[in-house]
Amino acid sequence: MSQKSFIDTVDHISTHAKKEKIAHLSTQDKKLIGNYITINETKLVNFGSCSYLGLEFNHEIREAAKEAIDAYGTQFSSSRAYVSPIYYQSLEEKLSKIFNAPTIVTPTTTLGHSAAIPVLVTKDDAIILDHQVHSSVQTAVNLVKAKNVHVELVRHNRMDLLEAKIIELRANYKNIWYMADGIYSMYGDMAPLDEIYALLDKYDNFNFYVDDAHGMSCFGDKGQGYVLADRNIHARMVVATSFAKAFATGGGALIFPTAEMAQKVRNCGGPLITSGPMQPSALGAANRVADMHLSGEIKPYQEDLQQNIMYTNLMLKKHKLPNLAEEKTAIFFIAVSLPKIAYKLIDRVKQDGFFLNLGIFPAVPIKNTGVRFTITSLHTFAQIDAMVASMALHYYEILEEENIEIESIYKAFKISNPFEQTINNKVESIIKYSALSHQYTQSIHDVDTAEWNNAFKNQACIDTNALNVLEESFSSNESAINNWDFHYLLVHDPENKLILATYLTVSTSKDDMLFDRQISREIEEKREKDPYYMTSKTLSLGSPVSEGKHLFIDTSSPYWKEALDLLFRKIGEIQEGSDIATTILRDFETSDEQFDDYFLNNGYFKYQMPNNLKLKNISWEDQDEFYQELSKKKKGHFRRNIIKHSSNYELVVKDSYSNKEIEAAYQLYLNVKQKSLEINTFTLPLSYFKNIAINNKWEILSLYLFDSNGKKLSHDPVAVGFCYKGNVNYSFAMVGVDYSFNAEFSCYRQMLWQVIRRAQALGFKNVDMGYTSEIEKRHFGAKVVETCAYMQIKDNYTLEALGTMTTTNKSEDGVNKRRILSI
Amino acid sequence: MELTKEEFCLFNLKSKLQFVEKDGLFLFRRVSGDQFLISLYKIYDFYIEVTYDIPRFKTTRVDPVVNIKIIELYSYNEILRKSS
Numbered sequence: 001m002s003q004k005s006f007i008d009t010v011d012h013i014s015t016h017a018k019k020e021k022i023a024h025l026s027t028q029d030k031k032l033i034g035n036y037i038t039i040n041e042t043k044l045v046n047f048g049s050c051s052y053l054g055l056e057f058n059h060e061i062r063e064a065a066k067e068a069i070d071a072y073g074t075q076f077s078s079s080r081a082y083v084s085p086i087y088y089q090s091l092e093e094k095l096s097k098i099f100n101a102p103t104i105v106t107p108t109t110t111l112g113h114s115a116a117i118p119v120l121v122t123k124d125d126a127i128i129l130d131h132q133v134h135s136s137v138q139t140a141v142n143l144v145k146a147k148n149v150h151v152e153l154v155r156h157n158r159m160d161l162l163e164a165k166i167i168e169l170r171a172n173y174k175n176i177w178y179m180a181d182g183i184y185s186m187y188g189d190m191a192p193l194d195e196i197y198a199l200l201d202k203y204d205n206f207n208f209y210v211d212d213a214h215g216m217s218c219f220g221d222k223g224q225g226y227v228l229a230d231r232n233i234h235a236r237m238v239v240a241t242s243f244a245k246a247f248a249t250g251g252g253a254l255i256f257p258t259a260e261m262a263q264k265v266r267n268c269g270g271p272l273i274t275s276g277p278m279q280p281s282a283l284g285a286a287n288r289v290a291d292m293h294l295s296g297e298i299k300p301y302q303e304d305l306q307q308n309i310m311y312t313n314l315m316l317k318k319h320k321l322p323n324l325a326e327e328k329t330a331i332f333f334i335a336v337s338l339p340k341i342a343y344k345l346i347d348r349v350k351q352d353g354f355f356l357n358l359g360i361f362p363a364v365p366i367k368n369t370g371v372r373f374t375i376t377s378l379h380t381f382a383q384i385d386a387m388v389a390s391m392a393l394h395y396y397e398i399l400e401e402e403n404i405e406i407e408s409i410y411k412a413f414k415i416s417n418p419f420e421q422t423i424n425n426k427v428e429s430i431i432k433y434s435a436l437s438h439q440y441t442q443s444i445h446d447v448d449t450a451e452w453n454n455a456f457k458n459q460a461c462i463d464t465n466a467l468n469v470l471e472e473s474f475s476s477n478e479s480a481i482n483n484w485d486f487h488y489l490l491v492h493d494p495e496n497k498l499i500l501a502t503y504l505t506v507s508t509s510k511d512d513m514l515f516d517r518q519i520s521r522e523i524e525e526k527r528e529k530d531p532y533y534m535t536s537k538t539l540s541l542g543s544p545v546s547e548g549k550h551l552f553i554d555t556s557s558p559y560w561k562e563a564l565d566l567l568f569r570k571i572g573e574i575q576e577g578s579d580i581a582t583t584i585l586r587d588f589e590t591s592d593e594q595f596d597d598y599f600l601n602n603g604y605f606k607y608q609m610p611n612n613l614k615l616k617n618i619s620w621e622d623q624d625e626f627y628q629e630l631s632k633k634k635k636g637h638f639r640r641n642i643i644k645h646s647s648n649y650e651l652v653v654k655d656s657y658s659n660k661e662i663e664a665a666y667q668l669y670l671n672v673k674q675k676s677l678e679i680n681t682f683t684l685p686l687s688y689f690k691n692i693a694i695n696n697k698w699e700i701l702s703l704y705l706f707d708s709n710g711k712k713l714s715h716d717p718v719a720v721g722f723c724y725k726g727n728v729n730y731s732f733a734m735v736g737v738d739y740s741f742n743a744e745f746s747c748y749r750q751m752l753w754q755v756i757r758r759a760q761a762l763g764f765k766n767v768d769m770g771y772t773s774e775i776e777k778r779h780f781g782a783k784v785v786e787t788c789a790y791m792q793i794k795d796n797y798t799l800e801a802l803g804t805m806t807t808t809n810k811s812e813d814g815v816n817k818r819r820i821l822s823i
Numbered sequence: 824m825e826l827t828k829e830e831f832c833l834f835n836l837k838s839k840l841q842f843v844e845k846d847g848l849f850l851f852r853r854v855s856g857d858q859f860l861i862s863l864y865k866i867y868d869f870y871i872e873v874t875y876d877i878p879r880f881k882t883t884r885v886d887p888v889v890n891i892k893i894i895e896l897y898s899y900n901e902i903l904r905k906s907s
Binding site: 303307310311315318319380381382385388389 | 830835838
């Protein structure tokens with residue numbers, strides 16, 4: 001997935017959320033009163049605030065901020081490397097007492113990470129990022145990644161895997177840094193500190209960098225946060241924290257085990273030298289809040305918060321809502337699975353007067369979308385009671401409307417349902433879909449040939465003949481990689497009219513299939529030892545080798561959405577039965593907003609497929625006429641690369657091939673495959689090519705090369721094209737090239753031309769030219785057809801692990817793939 | 824949504840008072856030893872006594888009633904309820 005494609009995906013999801021009026025909102029209040037905010041003319045109780053102790057309205061803190069402004073103005077504009085206002089010194093002294101360790105104040109936590117990490121981590125070190133560590137830590141890590149510091153990702157909170165990585169890396173790196181959050185901002189779960197401290201004691205070059213932003217002030221007798229509440233800082237540990245949440249003043253801090261380390265970061269941490277300082281108002285307020293922490297005034301606030309958290313947990317249990325958060329934290333995450341449920345739920349609860357947040361991709365896997373809300377000490381039990389009751393009412397109401405069983409949500413989150421099941425949803429579901437009839441089968445032999453081929457008459461490789469070849473080729477092979485499962489679904493309306501037809505395949509695919517070439521190159525090196533490295537089971541609309549519109553859907557039917565619902569239910573069953581990691585619904589037109597919304601609501605994100613090339617409306621009769629249709633530039637290209645060598649080539653298309661000929665053609669295919677990483681798929685098996693060779697709708701174009709004396713330069717062809725004769729289109733599916741002749745005789749280009757000429761000779765008006773080699777194909781007048789796919793990834797880990805491989809100085813794809821939505 | 828007696832007891836005094844204010848139904852009041860004003864409430868499906876310390880001007884206890892015989896102590900105090 002390219003940077004552009006990823007940003008487009010996130011942009012699409014954010015735009016959709018904005019359209020649904022649940023993201024990028026603005027308050028209308030001129031003055032806030034308590035925990036109410038007004039949005040779109042509606043007064044709402046705010047369940048989205050991270051100011052967990054509600055200190056922002058504390059009179060003394062506000063007065064302290066005002067006094068600091070009166071004393072120092074609205075800002076003290078000087079680098080701290082030169083001079084800091086008096087408030088800094090006193091604040092850092094107080095904080096060092098709170099944390100019982102040397103502390104530096106930073107303008108924000110993000111800048112704190114950017115100051116500390118490049119100073120603490122050297123090029124001889126390795127970093128292991130927890131899969132869910134906050135985006136701001138990942139951003140800072142990118143700074144050292146650019147200096148070739150080794151960075152890896154480990155599954156969230158998996159201490160067994162972390163220890164394995166420590167053991168693997170410790171001999172080769174001076175220090176190993178594990179970077180994690182104290183309390184995670186999405187699911188509200190916590191780092192397993194006892195186990196991490198045990199690892200710190202066990203491995204002498206293991207270090208821990210932890211962001212405790214969401215724990216600050218809420219835990220510890222002095223409000224020192226979750227991480228340091230019950231223990232002192234470890235000698236090889238650094239804690240970053242935030243004043244922009246429960247501390248309520250803005251700013252951040254870094255806590256170190258030694259004064260020397262603190263001073264080094266103060267001296268050398270870029271943002272601490274060059275970025276602006278905290279404003280006097282924030283510093284004044286922070287000093288007052290620090291006093292409250294030291295004096296114990298903070299305790300009643302902490303207690304109120306814990307009481308509210310306890311009550312919320314009780315209410316969620318009583319209302320049987322699937323809450324994923326841990327019991328101590330103020331962050332709650334209600335599992336809803338599909339975005340459409342979350343959008344509706346947030347909207348309806350908002351209409352009842354409560355503001356909640358959306359937890360969606362890239363912060364969480366898209367099928368693990370949820371409603372995230374926070375509790376503060378300002379909430380009353382009455383507010384919590386009413387909000388949870390509203391959420392429960394609408395939650396189950398929406399599940400009924402959407403015919404979704406609560407069980408499927410628990411399954412999506414891999415948790416068991418602690419509550420008794422009901423059969424209501426199942427009954428509703430059966431009633432709703434009873435108007436439609438559907439046929440599901442795992443072989444094309446069971447499908448009505450005429451009906452299927454009529455539905456896909458405009459597609460080249462999706463007719464029953466092509467699918468027969470695929471089924472035969474990709475079953476009973478020795479290697480599991482070459483065995484696919486086929487799934488066919490046809491849905492008919494009450495008059496037995498076909499409204500949906502499609503096929504899907506389950507195959508093992510490379511996780512980097514659509515990623516940057518640089519990444520695939522790195523991974524392929526590891527696959528030399530382990531061919532299954534970073535591979536997973538993928539469910540794909542169509543198959544890994546076919547292209548075109550694999551979904552026939554009659555959108556003029558009033559039942560088309562119900563038919564799609566049936567398809568999604570079938571997909572869900574296949575996903576569950578085959579342990580699918582990635583689902584790709586591909587080859588859709590990019591501009592279809594109707595599908596965009598539908599797929600996004602059902603838990604798929606959109607991304608741009610590599611460009612597909614098509615040559616359309618062939619009207620020329622011979623080479624001269626074709627040449628005349630080309631632009632001046634393309635004519636030059638055609639003369640230099642095609643006409644110049646055309647007398648050296650002979651095209652052969654045979655009715656039958658010997659095994660040796662097929663093996664030679666296959667070898668040429670392998671030459672191309674080994675060079676191509678743009679769409680990084682597994683190499684197709686020889687059996688597929690053997691079946692192609694004996695199928696009358698497939699043909700193999702073989703180009704033989706001769707010198708000027710008519711002597712064959714190679715016994716075997718120098719290029720082969722594997723083409724399918726569809727009903728309307730001629731499809732150039734695969735190519736093989738002998739690269740030893742390519743530079744001098746433009747074998748690949750000659751093959752492109754011969755494919756086009758062959759299509760014309762057979763009477764085809766359109767040629768599907770396939771993906772990749774866009775510039776080459778455009779030289780022959782092929783046009784780009786932009787297509788998109790909708791993807792669902794069960795677990796973001798793989799996506800992010802691939803993201804960590806994109807070093808900023810090596811790849812165009814250094815974008816942070818998570819947490820684009822700020823939280 | 825109602826709490827059970829056991830759940831109610833998990834909360835601190837301040838929270839219990841919030842529940843009383845939100846969901847409690849005042850029934851009777853009695854005076855104990857000139858120092859405590861004790862009020863009986865029904866809340867959810869159980870009863871609680873709220874103890875107010877008169878000299879200290881603060882509520883000091885909110886406890887579920889465990890012995891039903893305690894109701895008898897309120898017979899005289901019915902007058903207090905009517906006059907309150």
